[in-house]
Amino acid sequence: MKLHSDKLEIQSVTGYGDGWIAVNGQRHTHSLVLTPKSELTAWPCARFELLEGSHFDMLIEQSIEPPELIVFGSGARLRFVPPALLRGLMSRRIGVETMDTAAACRTYNILASEGRRVVAALLLET
Template sequence: MKFHADKPDSLSITALGEGWVAINGERHENSLVLTSAGQVQPWDCAAFEALTASHFERLIGAMPEPPELVIFGSGKRLRFAQPALMRTLIERRIGVETMDTAAACRTFNILVAEGRRVVSALIIGD
């Protein structure tokens, strides 16, 4: 599936396939964190079952300012992490939206184009 960015000068997800995602044309095959501030970072969570609270806690510092929203891409299918894992985000009033990774990719592009302060944590290939 190919995506087309409205703002080509910003970070965007340009394609998605089985076990990979392309960020500004560069292919990634491991889970990652994207920020609307333009950072792409590896996310050391290879599978949904491996999620811990520290995976979500690290998202707060992914940008210079805390995000207003975290988009969590749970893999090939929609799965919800236990609320206790996201406690730190909830306590700081950072919104969390969970969706499958393909939907999370589309949503990230839309929110970045709107100028929102957003972090997307994507599980790839699970």
């Protein structure tokens, strides 16, 4: 018997490495916002130090439905966002999980495959 994995009809991370992320087989070298059912979009932040509240507020607009969780990939290493930048998400009761970008890619794939309303904000520093 030959076994085949199920093909999911969602946006998923299919690979990542130093300075790149592949989504559904297409390689990207810039920060990304990824949702299971929406178009993949560039995230206009190239460095962790340049993050602003508006970068996180725009994540809500990327989803067809309001997300229940934002998975934030902070780059090559784990760095936590100042809580003041997350006020807009917290006021809407949207959870934020912070991890390095590689871990965020893996976590996003699991949550998206479970049908969760998740948004991944993946920082690739240039």
